[in-house]
Amino acid sequence: MPRTFPFNVAVGTAPIQIFAHNESRTGFVLCNRTAGQVCFIGVSSAITVTSNAVVRLLTNEILTYLKLEGDDPTKEIWAVGSAALVLDCLESVG
Secondary structure (H helix, E strand, O other): OOEEEEEEEEEOOOOEEEEOOOOOEEEEEEEEOOOOOOEEEEOOOOOOOOOOOOEEEOOOOEEEEEOOOOOOOOOOEEEEEOOOEEEEEEEEEO
């Protein structure tokens, strides 16, 4: 049975690692709860607000990533913000 781990992460204008590589991860959910700020999500520490972002989360947008055909939620995940913001995070492991 997968276990879930909820937590919050403060994200600024410098890249921060949200999830380390984890072969046991079956999925994750990220939600940008900070009004007026944009969060950029990627799989590299080289992420910036202008390059290497895979996903852009606006205020109250949710990213759900599950272990489905073609998806790999085991990778490390990085984020950077247009300004300071908080991400609500949920990781599923099991």
